[in-house]
Amino acid sequence: MQKFQHKAFNELFDLSGKVAIVTGGANGIGKATAMRLAEAGASIAIADLKLEDAKAAIKDIEALGVKGLAVECNILKDDDLVAMVDQVVTEFGAINILINNAGGGGGGKEDPTKISVDDIRRDFELNVFSGWRLCQLCVPYMKKSGYGSIVFTTSMSSVNKDPNMSGYAGSKAAVNHMVANLAHDFGPEVRINAVGPGATRTHALETVLTPEIEKKMLSHTPIKRLGEADDIAGAMLYFAAPISTWVSGQTIFVNGGGVQTLS
Template sequence: MAAGQDRIAGKIALVTGGASGIGRAIARMFAEQGATVMVADIQETLALAVVAEIAEAGGNAEVLALDVTEEDQWAAAVDGVLERHGRLDVLVNNAGVGGGGDGTIEDVTLDGWRRIMGVNAEGVMLGCKHGVRAMKQTGGGSIVNMSSIAGIVGAPQLSAYCASKGAVRMLTKSVALHCARKGYGIRCNSVHPSYTDTPMVERMIQSRSDPERMRAALASASPFGRMGEPADIAGAVLYLASDDSAFVTGTELVVDGGVTAM
């Protein structure tokens, strides 16, 4: 392991949606920084590939098949981590969906709304519930919830997505206060990226009549003139997972290239 790459050495971390995009970047960065990483995803084959990448680089990782909308799967996943490793130090609730089923408040369907809320909001709630259950047994930990700038500022065509990410933002504060006042030693924070170069965003770009124009528009939305990279977001999550942020809880860390500063 290279010098300085030990910010979360020895920690046991679970990352949902770890098979691709931001989740993959987080899992790889966590392993590089010394953690043992549970790569949790509904896409087991892709998760296995991430675990293989981490192993090839000399890191430690395991696959967890997990549908974040199913509480029994959450309970089994967390119980399995506790049985194998004795504790859970870091939980990153990263799994999320967007796009299909969304629209303006006039266009969104109830089924589409429930699908997005089920993964983005209820999935995070279940993660927090079972993460707290595990962490309080061993004296604390860090929960990081992936929200979005759409949880801070509105987008007219993303009614369900904005609602789901706003829910994550406020749930995070509730969890943080509860755990602090109970003395659990558990911190809970949210991360708010802008458009990031991930497979989900690429699918959205390719769905448009002029993909290159859409790509350019997303890049120009940031004062930096580019979309975020998964590693940009992973670095922020690493800070919140590490002891560097020991006095940080209930906060929202915006990683958007200045979009919300305008």
């Protein structure tokens, strides 16, 4: 019978020597995640549309004593994805962790009588196709290294039911199921999971949040506050780190135990 070997607590979260890509990592949940991974010892590449913001975030990361790289990248452009991965491998020599955080869409504004198929297609290009393509590009390097973890940012909208959300919510639901299936393709060396944030205080939420909406959200939330970017980053770190080495194909919702919707 094989004897179970206990690991020291620090080892379970140790990412020293690992290389992580965080898309959309210059601000919000992406930056909080990049910082958490850097604190655990990983070298960080931030791929973002806003290069100057990415460079500023990398300065904060390098202040923690790890290496960083800022790359301008539009996830809707395949050439950008290929070039970004090549740049990371050239700079660091490996890829071990991919945080597919960048995305977007028209959630909350998708009145099906007013939008077009192109609007829905863009939701899927942002949230499904780009992340799938980055998996395809990064997994060979992960398998070569013997350590790989991919984490998608999904959304509570993937399981909620609301008006004017069909494209965005549908694309995030596709992420959940795609992750569950890709786990079978990428194992055993590479794990893939997803984190679904509830209402989290980011710039995007602040543009639509009112005191009335917040009050309603909290009435259905056992932990009586909205989420912070660091709350989501903690779940990202869990999936990225060795502590979750027997976890793959899963979606975890970080939502204070409740359901928060705009309607």
